[in-house]
Amino acid sequence: MRSFVEQRIGSEYLVPLFGVFNAAEEIDLDKLPEKFVLKCTHDSQSTFVCTDKSYFDFVEAKKRLNVALHRNWYWQGREWAYLGITPRIVAEAFLDEPGRATPTDYKFYCFDGKAALVQTDADRFTNHEMQYFSTEWEQRGDIDHEVSEHEPTVKPENYELMLELSEKLSDGFPHVRVDWYNISGKPYFGEMTFYTGGGYDPFYALEEQPDRLDRELGDLFVLPTVSHLEKYCDWSCPSSKRSLGADNA
Structure with a gap:
């Protein structure tokens, strides 16, 4: 990595x-x-x-x-x-962020090189504060997923740079979350993960249609077609064909 x-x-x-x-x-x-x-x-x-x-x-x-x-x-x-x-x-x-026990995580949910949602996690091992923002740093008050009641996380210095770098790293991947730390205005790469919460964590909306946010993000998740995957698969192997639905093609 x-x-x-x-x-x-x-x-x-x-x-x-x-x-x-x-x-x-x-x-x-x-x-x-x-x-x-x-x-x-x-x-x-x-x-x-x-x-x-x-x-x-x-x-x-x-x-x-x-x-x-x-x-x-x-x-x-x-x-x-x-x-x-x-x-x-x-x-x-150890990345030392003033005023924090551990540095704040900035997590960018990206879809083929385009960020769609930002999650922040502050003091995650002590007094965990989780919040969500649009890519324009507008707080997403419609998300009900372990969100803290603290004041909104302050937009970090060099936020636009982290956004730009996240989109560069995620280019070519249908979906990946790119995580960062920001220490005194200097971004540090944390990780890239394809399975937030193991793929099981829902994004509940505070309204009558609680699955709306899952749909909103899911619509951005465009999986590659079988023709795109052909060059990565050994088509002489029956299990490869079954996994891509080729037996029914």
């Missing part, structure tokens, strides 16, 4: 990387700075944030990271891209 981002928009938006490890025992705590983040490359929810080494429970972190390394996230929700990923641990720089 880092190489993909570097090729499309440049390496200056990548979070500094301290190391990549095949097992937690390979991590030398003495070689890491005072603040850092440990997380797995192949799953979700295995993130450990250290802001002070003297209080960081490295023994517990190693134990839980090793458990995560033996977990295949594919079986959680059948998200196929997770199936063949080699499990690893990465150590990255």
Whole structure:
């Protein structure tokens, strides 16, 4: 993923990387700075944030990271891209946002190179604040999905740059969510995910037609045709034909 981002928009938006490890025992705590983040490359929810080494429970972190390394996230929700990923641990720089325990996430829901919705998540590990905005930074008050009652998130410096970069990264994908951090006006790439909430989280609307927002976003999700997929499939394999409905063509 880092190489993909570097090729499309440049390496200056990548979070500094301290190391990549095949097992937690390979991590030398003495070689890491005072603040850092440990997380797995192949799953979700295995993130450990250290802001002070003297209080960081490295023994517990190693134990839980090793458990995560033996977990295949594919079986959680059948998200196929997770199936063949080699499990690893990465150590990255801790991004320090003033006034926040952890940096705010800015998530751009993109459809073939065009952003349609922005989600913000502030202090997600403590006092979680989730909000939604249009791409013009108008708060979407019609969305009822774990939305907090806090004041609207302030439009970040260089928001337009994050929007532009998200659309560049998402170009060519029917749908992908592109996530960012913004530290003192400097955007840092977070991740790209094709399955928000494993593909199960609905976007309820505060009205008589609660599924309207799912329809609104779904109409933007244009899947490629079978003819477009032919060049990526081995048509000598019967299972490939069945998966694309070719047996009934």
